[in-house]
Amino acid sequence: MRIEGPAHVIGDAVDTDQIIPGKYLHLDDKSDFGDHVLEGYDPGLPNRIETGDVIVAGENLGLGSSREAAPLALKYAGVGAVIAESFSRIFYRNCINVGLPLAEVDDVTSYVDDGDVVAVDLTEGEFTHVDSGTTLPSETLPPNLQEILDAGGLVEYRKQQIE
Amino acid sequence: MGQTIAQKVIADHSDATDVDPGDLVDVTPDWILANDLSMYRGMERMDDLGYGRIADPDRAIIAFDHHVPSSDPTITTHMNEMRKWLTEQNVEHFYDSGEGILHNIVAENGYALPGQLIIGSDSHTTTHGAFGMLSTGISHTDLGQALGSGELWLKVPETRRVVVDEELPDGTSAKDLGLAIMGELTASKAIYDTIEYYGAGIEALQMHERQTLTNFAVELGAQAGIIPADDVTESYLKGRARESYEPVEADEDAEYTATHELEGGDIEPLVAMPSAVDNVGTVAENVGTTVDQVFVGTCNNGRFEDIQAFADVLGNDSVAKHTKLIVVPGSKQAYKRMNEEGITNQIMDAGGVVNAPGCGPCFGAHGGLLGEGDTCVGTMNRNFPGRMGPGEIYISSPETAAASAMYGEITDPREVV
Numbered sequence: 001m002r003i004e005g006p007a008h009v010i011g012d013a014v015d016t017d018q019i020i021p022g023k024y025l026h027l028d029d030k031s032d033f034g035d036h037v038l039e040g041y042d043p044g045l046p047n048r049i050e051t052g053d054v055i056v057a058g059e060n061l062g063l064g065s066s067r068e069a070a071p072l073a074l075k076y077a078g079v080g081a082v083i084a085e086s087f088s089r090i091f092y093r094n095c096i097n098v099g100l101p102l103a104e105v106d107d108v109t110s111y112v113d114d115g116d117v118v119a120v121d122l123t124e125g126e127f128t129h130v131d132s133g134t135t136l137p138s139e140t141l142p143p144n145l146q147e148i149l150d151a152g153g154l155v156e157y158r159k160q161q162i163e
Numbered sequence: 164m165g166q167t168i169a170q171k172v173i174a175d176h177s178d179a180t181d182v183d184p185g186d187l188v189d190v191t192p193d194w195i196l197a198n199d200l201s202m203y204r205g206m207e208r209m210d211d212l213g214y215g216r217i218a219d220p221d222r223a224i225i226a227f228d229h230h231v232p233s234s235d236p237t238i239t240t241h242m243n244e245m246r247k248w249l250t251e252q253n254v255e256h257f258y259d260s261g262e263g264i265l266h267n268i269v270a271e272n273g274y275a276l277p278g279q280l281i282i283g284s285d286s287h288t289t290t291h292g293a294f295g296m297l298s299t300g301i302s303h304t305d306l307g308q309a310l311g312s313g314e315l316w317l318k319v320p321e322t323r324r325v326v327v328d329e330e331l332p333d334g335t336s337a338k339d340l341g342l343a344i345m346g347e348l349t350a351s352k353a354i355y356d357t358i359e360y361y362g363a364g365i366e367a368l369q370m371h372e373r374q375t376l377t378n379f380a381v382e383l384g385a386q387a388g389i390i391p392a393d394d395v396t397e398s399y400l401k402g403r404a405r406e407s408y409e410p411v412e413a414d415e416d417a418e419y420t421a422t423h424e425l426e427g428g429d430i431e432p433l434v435a436m437p438s439a440v441d442n443v444g445t446v447a448e449n450v451g452t453t454v455d456q457v458f459v460g461t462c463n464n465g466r467f468e469d470i471q472a473f474a475d476v477l478g479n480d481s482v483a484k485h486t487k488l489i490v491v492p493g494s495k496q497a498y499k500r501m502n503e504e505g506i507t508n509q510i511m512d513a514g515g516v517v518n519a520p521g522c523g524p525c526f527g528a529h530g531g532l533l534g535e536g537d538t539c540v541g542t543m544n545r546n547f548p549g550r551m552g553p554g555e556i557y558i559s560s561p562e563t564a565a566a567s568a569m570y571g572e573i574t575d576p577r578e579v580v
Contacts, residue, residue: 012351013350013351013439015545015547017527017545017547017548017549017550018547018548018549021527021549022526022527022528022550023527023528025200026230026235026237026238026241028237040547040548040549059351060350060351060354060384063350063351063382063384064286064545064547065286066201066284066285066286066300066301066302067200067302068204068302068303068304069204086351086354087354088354088384089354089355089384089385089386090286090300090301090302093301093302093305094302094304094305097302097304097305098304142187144187144316145187153304154212154304154305154308155208155211155212155304158212158213158308159213162213
C-alpha cells in the first residue's frame with residue numbers, strides 16, 4: 001500500500017481532545033467528525049485539509065482519550081495516511097481498526113514542511129520526501145494487522161472473513 | 164528467561180504457555196468494561212462486525228458516568244437505547260447514572276482481582292493494575308469485537324520497573340508521587356510498555372492511593388501499570404472479592420526495559436502546569452497563581468478517601484471569595500460516606516457545590532466548564548488544551564486543591580495549619 005499527498009505538519013503530543021473535542025462525540029453522523037478534525041490544535045485546519053492529504057506528526061500522536069472518533073475524524077476529513085514519530089497505543093489500535101493507514105518514521109518532522117509532498121509505502125516500509133527524494137525507513141505492521149488495514153478496517157476484514 | 168507480570172497474565176488468558184514482548188496474542192479477558200460514551204458506539208460496532216449477541220454477558224460491566232446527568236436530549240436518547248439493549252443482551256453488571264465512575268465501581272464492588280485481565284473501553288482502565296493485574300484501555304471497534312467474540316488481540320508489552328524507596332512525607336500523597344513519576348518518565352517514554360511498581364514507598368500506599376498511581380499509567384503512554392498484590396490488597400479485598408483469585412508475581416530473572424528509581428521521602432507537593440500532563444513543576448514555584456475554580460473528583464482522585472483528604476486540609480475554613488469549588492464524588496458509595504461523615508455539609512458550608520457522582524467536568528461536556536482566561540486547580544488526570552473549556556488547568560493532589568481553594572491562589576498544603 002503506497003500513499004502520496006501534500007503534508008500538514010503538526011507537533012509533538014497532539015492529543016485526542018485536540019483531534020476531536022469531547023463536545024462533538026455524540027454527533028450521530030460520524031462524517032461530521034471530519035468537519036472538526038484537529039480543530040483543537042488549529043481552528044483553521046478543518047478548512048485546509050483536503051482529500052488525499054497526509055498528516056505528519058511528532059511524538060506520541062493521539063495520546064489521551066480512547067475515543068475512536070479521533071482517527072475517524074481524520075479518515076472522514078479525507079486524510080490518506082498519518083505519519084508520526086511515535087503513536088499513542090490506543091490511537092494506534094484505533095487507526096488500524098477504522099482503516100486509517102499509519103506509519104512510524106523516526107524524526108520525520110525535521111524533514112518535512114507544510115505543503116511538501118510526501119509518500120509512504122507501508123508494505124516496503126519506506127517514507128519518501130518527494131521533492132528532495134530523501135527516503136527514510138518506516139516501521140511496517142505485523143502481517144495480520146496489515147491485513148486488517150488492507151481490508152479497510154476490522155469491520156470490513158470481518159465481512160471478508162465471514163464471506 | 165523469566166517472565167514479567169504482564170507476560171504471565173497474558174499467557175494465563177491465552178492459548179500460549181509463555182509469551183515474549185512484541186508478540187500479538189489473542190486473549191480472553193476476565194472482564195470487559197464500557198461507559199455510556201463508549202458503549203453506544205461499541206453497540207453500533209458490534210452490529211457492524213456482525214455479532215448479534217454478547218459472547219459472555221456475565222463478564223461485561225457497564226456504567227454510565229461521563230454524561231451524568233445528561234445535559235443533551237440526543238445523549239439522553241442514546242442512554243435510553245443502551246438501557247434497552249443491555250437488558251436484551253442480559254447484561255446484569257450494569258450501573259446506571261448516579262452510581263458513579265466505572266473504574267471506582269469496579270474497584271469498590273470487588274470485581275478487580277489480582278492475576279486477572281481486564282480490558283475496558285476507557286483509557287483509564289489502567290486504574291485496576293492497582294490490584295496486581297493487567298488492565299488496559301481499548302476503544303469502540305475493539306469493544307464490539309471483544310464483546311461479540313469474547314476475545315481480543317493484545318501486544319505483549321516490554322516492562323519497566325519504577326522503584327520508590329521510602330514512604331511519602333506529610334503533606335504529600337500518591338498524586339504527588341504520580342506527578343513525580345510523570346516528570347521523570349514524561350508522556351512518551353513508556354509508550355506501549357507496562358510499568359511494575361516496587362519499593363517501600365509503594366508498599367506503604369493504601370488501595371485508594373495505588374489506584375491514583377496506576378490511573379496515571381496511561382498518561383505515561385503505558386499499556387498498563389501494575390502494583391503487585393500484597394497484604395494491603397488482601398485486606399481491601401477481604402469480604403469484597405466476588406470470586407477466588409490467584410496473585411501473580413514477576414520472576415526473579417524477568418527482563419525489564421529499564422528501572423527508574425525515586426526517593427519517596429524527597430517527594431514534595433507538585434502540579435502539572437498547563438497544558439500537558441508531563442509539564443510538572445513544584446507547588447512552591449507556582450505559589451500565588453490566581454485560582455478561579457477548584458475541582459475535586461475524577462477516576463484519579465474522586466474516591467472517598469481523596470475527598471476526605473481534601474476536607475481535612477479545608478477544615479472549617481471557607482473557599483476564597485473569587486474561587487468556585489466543585490466536588491464530584493467518584494461513586495454513590497463515596498457520596499453516602501461523605502454524607503454520613505459530615506463532609507458534604509462541610510463543603511457546602513465552605514461555599515462549594517457537590518454534584519452527582521460521575522466524571523464531572525473533567526471530560527469537558529458539563530458540570531463546571533471553564534470560561535476564557537479561567538484557571539482551574541483540579542485533581543483530574545488531564546490538562547490538555549481546551550479539555551474543560553477555554554481555561555487553563557493545573558493538576559494537583561486533593562491536599563493542594565484544598566489549600567488553593569482556601570486562599571484562591573496556588574498554595575502549598577504544608578503551609579496550611
